[in-house]
Amino acid sequence: MKYIGIQTQQLRNNFRSTLLLVLFPCVILLLTWLFFMIYGNFVFSNPEFQAYNELTLSEWANQSFFSTAPLVFGVCLVWFLIAYFANTAIINNSTGAKPLDRKESKRVYNLVENLCIANNMEMPKINVIEDSSLNAYASGINQKSYTVTLSRGIIDKLQDDELEAVIAHELTHIRNRDVRLLIISIVFVGIFSFLSQILLRSMAHMRLAGRNDKNGGSTALIMVIVLVLAAVGYLVTALMRFAISRKREYMADAGSAEMTHKPWALASALRKISGDPLIEAVAQKDVAQLFIDNPLKKGMSVAGKLFSTHPPIEERIKILEQF
8 A cells, every 4th residue: 555644644634624614515505506496497387486477497596595595504504613613522422432530541541641752742532432342433623622532342352562553543543633534524424414304304294284285286396306405415425424535544554553563463453343343322323434443333235335434344454464
C-alpha cells in the first residue's frame, strides 16, 4: 500500500470535511426544489389550476422553493449545530461510554500517556464501555473533546503490547483528524435519518386522512413523490458514508505499527477482537463505523461486505503481518 504522510492525510481529511459541509445543504435544497418541480408537473396538468394561475411551471416551482428553502435550511442548520457540538454526549449515550477511573486503571492511562509523550500528542480523555466484548473507538472534534473509548473486555483480555497497539490505532485516528471527518459524516447521516422518519410518519398519517378526503388523489401523489425523494436522500446518505474512505482503517493500522514498532501486536489484537466485537449498547449503524471493528456485524452477506464502512479484518491482519 502506498505510504501517505501525516500532513497529507490531515489535509485530505480537512478537504473532505469541508466538501461534505458544502455538499450537504446543496443536496437538501436540491431535493426540496425537485419536490416542487415534480409535484408542479402534475398540478399544472389540471386545467382548473391553470385557469386560476398565471405563473408557468418553472416560475411556480421556483417561487415555492424560495419561500420554503429558508425554513428547510434553517431546520437543518439548527439540527447540525446541536448535533455537532453535542456529538460527544450523543455518542457516549449511544454506546454507554463513561469516564475511566484513573486510580483503578493506571495500566491504561500509562499506555496512553507514554504513546502521547513519544509522539508529541496531547492526552485525550479516556472512556470505558462496561461490556465484556472487545472493541474500541476514538471520537471528538477538537482537543477538548478528543476521546479514546475502550470496552472493559478489551482492557481485561488483551496483553499490554496488544492493548498499546489498539490505543495507538485510535490515537492515529485523532492525529490524522479522521474522527472530525467521521463526526461530520455521522451528523449528516443522522439528519437524513431524522428527515426520513418524519416523512414516513407523515405518509402514514396522510394515508389515514386520505381515506375520507376528496383530495385523496393529491395526497397519494405527494406520498409517492416524498417516497421517491426519501429514497434519493437515503442513496445520498450512503454515498456520503462511502466518501469516508475505508483506507482510514489501513492508515490507522499503519500508524499504530509506526508508533509502537510492533505490527504483530495489533495483528494479534485484531484477531482477538474479530472473535467478539459485539457491543450490546450499540444499535446505530452510523455510530458503529467509529469502532476499530464493526460492533454490529453478524455474519455479513456479500452485499453487506460490499457496503461495509470497514475493510475485512482478515485483510488488515494479513497486511500487518507483512510489515
